[in-house]
Amino acid sequence: MKQTALDKKFDKIRAMEEAGQLKPAKGSRALRKLMANRLAMVGLVIFSVILLMSIFAPLITEHDPQKINLRAMLKPPSWDHLLGTDRTGRDVFARILYGGRISILVGLGSALMAAVIGVGIGCYTGYKGGWIDTLALRISEIFMSFPQIILVLLLVSIAGQSLMNLIIIFVLTGWAPMYRMARAKMLSLREEEYVQALRSFGVPTVKICYKHILPNALGPIMVNITLSTAMFILAEAGLSFLGLGVPLSVPTWGNILNVAQDLRVLQNNWWLWLPVGSVISLFVLSVNFIGDGLRDSTDPTLQG
Amino acid sequence: MNKLFGMAIAAAVGMTSTFAYAERVNQLSDERVRQAIAYAIDMDTIVDTLFEGKAIVADSMIPNGSFKAEGLNAYSYNPDKARALLKEAGWDDSQVLDVVYYYGDQLTADLMVAMQAYLGDVGIQMTYRKLEGDVGGQLSKLPTAEDTSGIEWDIAYGAKAALALQEYYNGYKSGSSSYAPGDADRDALIARINASADPAVQQDAFKDFERFENTKLSDIPLYYQQLFIYESARMNRNGGQYGNDQFNYDWGITKWTVEPDANGKEVLYTNTAPAQFFEHPWLNPGIYVFSKIGLDRLLTANGSLAPTGGQLAEDYSVSDDGLTVTFDLKDGLTWHDGAPLTAEDVLWSIETAKKVPGINAVFQSTFEAIESMSVEGDVITLNMSQLDPNVFLTFSQFAPLPKHLLGDVNPAEFQQHPFWQNPVGSGPYKIAEVQMNDYVRFVPFADYHGGEANIDEIVAFPSGENDGNVVTNAASGRLDFGFTKSVADVASLEAMDHMRIVPADIPYTRSLRMNAFPKAASK
């Protein structure tokens, strides 16, 4: 009989068993699974490298990202300027590093704040149920009925452009999915026996929600935070492209990439757009890998 | 509820930055500070590098030529002098200047970056932002009764494109500028530049004005912008002139030719078609394609916009005192829909334009000077209450519109009239098809009084003068003719083998408007 993929897998498992590799290991099972996911680890490495380089930008480059030198504009990469200079003679490498600080802050910051708000509401109302639950559910439905970019642009048009506004807008558009997920998790967990036990001991509701149930829902929340981070970084870049993002005076990845709209730059000055475009893509990719790995490691129902 | 709360927060965050320096006395009202800013910016290097040499450093608002005073201070780059002036003026370096602009191009953003660096170098902090939304309202709003600034910004980067040289300075008249406080000496100078139609007398008045403004610096002039006309190798003006394409002049469009396509049809591609509605021609008389090829004026002008002869008018004259002007219309003129174009249409157009808010400033001052008008057959007579040096200039740019189609319009909502969805004109080309936001197709107007035009069809796409689409469309062979002021576009177009560039000198000065009015404490 032809050996099927399933057979092969079982052979592998048997081999591993015989080699004593399948004994229960110490530490978190989810963490181990994550470590074993090659793509997630690659993602984590890329993520950390870009993040650390942005944070320690002053140690890595001596160039000031805002220092212009008109006589040295549009210079291709060289030892002095690793990624060349832009249209006002600023060092592109330094700008990408410093720009990363703001872009990552916008992406990660908005995702974390959206998670705090969404999960905060979701846990409480999901656990309590009743009218407060219905109300929160309806509000989230309203937010989720808007196509995301339409809602973002709508809020930009009302609030105007600034870094703070952008973060608030992202939080406003991003809390609803977090809320829905936390609530769903709550609904399934609140009937568990240990919760009933806690309740009968008279442990306060807030404590039950946030201290005893919430940790069990952390996996999916982490997944959601990473995926939202990726989404917000892309959204920041997209809004900057439309000229509706962070004001141009603030260096962000989106604002640096904005010059690619000029076809002459696109055709002649690759160092102005290709590196920063690649960094955005790589960073988002790494975050997505991490999110994917986290999902696989925390969700036992997902296969493959 | 959540949403409302969020909006409130968002609105509050947006507001805080604007009023941060509210209660201070305006430091920009000190002319030494304005001079320091002029010294601090190295325009020579900026023009050389950012502008790739395609602009001319300015020393006054008035372009170079016979109207320019000699020996003006050019405020060449001198950071030490700038610092010294600031020290003298007691500059408080905790103020962050709010600089605004309204162009969406990359070059402007780069210029702001450079300006921020140069000012920072002499100890002046600034931020910059692009005005969005109601740009006109944010840019110019007259000060309130207590002479408190009506506008929020400190410095605005913008352009003055003058149809007549007086326009550069008439806006400074006491009580009419939103950023330069009135001044009796300047009012006297303004009266002088408008007092005569004789160039020799005007010249002296202008030169005095330039010297006066050279130290005042109500605007810091930055550079003179050339206009660049581009054409594809497919088309040929056949001897037609080149000139200030932002306005109308005798460019001989009926004789233009273009290489026929595979089907033997001659189609010329251009841009500036509408996205939602056709712009009416009384504010910008010659920017948009319909205004350029679909409408005629009473008079025609040469490339430098000096009136040269009749277009709809066969004959015209002005009395010696300049107070009686007559136009004699050609016989048998018609609109594109076949209705006759009569002196009544012209009269109605002038009367309506007086009531339309926000028309071209030169038109407006001409029309305001008209005391009465009368029509006798084809002859229109204007009786002026005072001499207007630009009356013929106005009528070489002001396009009459059909009364029979627009007669019912409410002037306050002029642009909102359905006419502007598919307008009827009087020019060499008429509209054959409007696909709003896709393209507009023009075909020759067979009964045109100047003879039927050569090119079978002109197709216009809705990209503007200054957006990135100009280069994309030209690269893909879908732009045969147009004009731009964008230096970046010019460099890209020059690099294309099938495009040629014709630069034209135009009166167009980019400057920094300095808001010298004291700011309000808060709203």
Next chain:
Amino acid sequence: MLTFIIRRLLITIPMMLVISFLVYLGLELTPGDAVSHMIDPEAAARMTEEQFAEMREALGLNKTFLERYWIWLTNVVQGNFGHSLSGGVAISTIVLDRLPATLELSVFALVFSTLIGCVLGTLSALRRGSGTDNALTVVGMLGVSIPEFFFGLVAILIFALNLGWLPAGGRLLPGYETFFDRLPHIVLPGIVLSLMMTAGVMRYARSSMLDSLSREFIRTARAKGLPAWRINLIHGFRVALTPVVVLIGFRLPTLIGGSVIIEQVFQWPGIGSEFIGAVRGSDYPLVMMIALLSVFAVLMASLIVDVLTALIDPRVRLG
């Protein structure tokens, strides 16, 4: 079935009302009212307070907020969406003008991405764990990680500017009557938009295929000795189709939002580029109306999806 649809409509309608109320509230919160937008600032300086009051009264602006909302709502229900601020053009006209372009692009991308996504996703599931599977996973991830405008610009650089195969932008040229005349213009934006969306479909198709392959009846079919291709395609795929229909349904509204940036990159004259223009120009009535219509599209799409899933998969109970 009918009761199900009616019940769903009964949920959707109050939702629409609440959202329309919020949108109207947003309109009220934006600076200035209709009068201040209608009158040129220069002209406004010459007007008296009485004149302003008269205009406000004529426009019904001095009524209470709720009364105004009611008038606005009845107008919207009757298809009178108000007027754009910049040119006074009826918003319904603008929307009807631009909608075909957006739908054209969206439908192209929807069909194309679904086809590719399903094929690749199925392939990936059948060769689970193989090099193909891993490569497709990484490519799919890349698809959701590259900023779409960046991808679009690079596509323009390569295919329109360097190779000159396709037009760089625009939608219609005069005299282009037939479908084939117009095809070249949609190819580049359509494919770029599709590729950005393929990843999601692929991932979804893969997991639902995996899910259905592990079902009882597949094992039964296998046990019966049916050829592998038949099992995979006919039995497996049919069950996997339900989630794909769900996915398509949920993508319908994202296509209206999803094409916003691509329309801008390729000068595609659709709702998206109109919306951006309106946001930039602070044309609030237009912004609000397009947002409201897109919400309406989302709610309708989710209704249709629910009905469709119920029709395809008998196991889904109508409830």
